[in-house]
Amino acid sequence: MPNRTKERRRERLSSHILATLQQEKKSYRSGREAETGALIASYNVHKCVGMDQRFDPTRVEAVIGEIGADIIALQEADQRFGSREGLLDLQRLERENGLVPVKVKGHPKCHGWHGNVLLFREGSVSHVHQIDLPGVEPRGALVVDVDLKAGSLRVVAAHLGLLRRSRLRQAEAIVSAVAARGERPTLLLGDLNEWRVGPRSSLENLHPEFGPLTAHLPSFPSRFPLFALDRILGSPHDLITGIEVHDTPLARVASDHLPIKAHIDLKHLTATAPSSKGKVAA
Numbered sequence: 001m002p003n004r005t006k007e008r009r010r011e012r013l014s015s016h017i018l019a020t021l022q023q024e025k026k027s028y029r030s031g032r033e034a035e036t037g038a039l040i041a042s043y044n045v046h047k048c049v050g051m052d053q054r055f056d057p058t059r060v061e062a063v064i065g066e067i068g069a070d071i072i073a074l075q076e077a078d079q080r081f082g083s084r085e086g087l088l089d090l091q092r093l094e095r096e097n098g099l100v101p102v103k104v105k106g107h108p109k110c111h112g113w114h115g116n117v118l119l120f121r122e123g124s125v126s127h128v129h130q131i132d133l134p135g136v137e138p139r140g141a142l143v144v145d146v147d148l149k150a151g152s153l154r155v156v157a158a159h160l161g162l163l164r165r166s167r168l169r170q171a172e173a174i175v176s177a178v179a180a181r182g183e184r185p186t187l188l189l190g191d192l193n194e195w196r197v198g199p200r201s202s203l204e205n206l207h208p209e210f211g212p213l214t215a216h217l218p219s220f221p222s223r224f225p226l227f228a229l230d231r232i233l234g235s236p237h238d239l240i241t242g243i244e245v246h247d248t249p250l251a252r253v254a255s256d257h258l259p260i261k262a263h264i265d266l267k268h269l270t271a272t273a274p275s276s277k278g279k280v281a282a
Helices: 002-024 057-067 090-097 163-179 200-204
Strands: 028-029 037-044 071-075 117-120 122-132 141-147 149-157 186-191 230-235 240-245 260-265
Touching: 002 149, 037 057, 037 149, 037 186, 037 230, 057 071, 057 090, 071 149, 071 186, 090 200, 117 141, 117 149, 122 163, 141 163, 149 163, 163 200, 186 260, 230 260
Parallel strands: 037 071, 149 186
Antiparallel strands: 028 240, 037 260, 071 117, 122 141, 141 149, 186 230, 240 260
16 A cells, blocks of 8 residues: 555655746747747648548637748648649638748649648749658648738748658758858748757757747647647748747647647847738749
């Protein structure tokens, strides 16, 4: 009997420690508040299949509405095989949330590129570059130059591979693609599929261009997040003033990932003339 009591105490203590660690890692702050900013988010929607194994795009769209981001990158928003048909109601997302998809070239029924979709609220797109990332699995990234009311921004929306050696090469390919486009404040966001930190992390290849690499906030699995697979990184590093996990009852069941969101400081962006809402100049 005493042994069983000790085991229960250890289990409760372990659960308490783990819960405390998770609570401490739900947000990151740079220590500086943005003077003017925008809310950026990333969400792996898991092909709209929730933790209850139900296919429910409406539920995913409701989580996107909860977030209220100015720009949001989605992963796994298309079927992977066959017709590769888009799974969300983009017209409803625009109607209810003011989010417009960045147009890409590819399969006519796809929403995005290798399942990556980028939606934005206000601004204009001046350039879209679709990258096939190296690796065993078919993976891709979108490099999008968008002009907001407060300035210009480059957004790289990516979903990296499951194998570490593939992620290493994919991170290098992204850094090269961004460098080739010239200087512009840049965000890299998406499901980067890396839970390791430090020298063994495949994301170390992104250093020193992108950061903060220390802002690893658990987002997977959504019901009991343990692994920081989803990231938002900036270049320069002080472009991002805060990152947090979007943890709500609906988000915990709608997908196997929780969304993450970041505030960025637009004073680092080049001033541009105001653009009309939803205008896309590809």
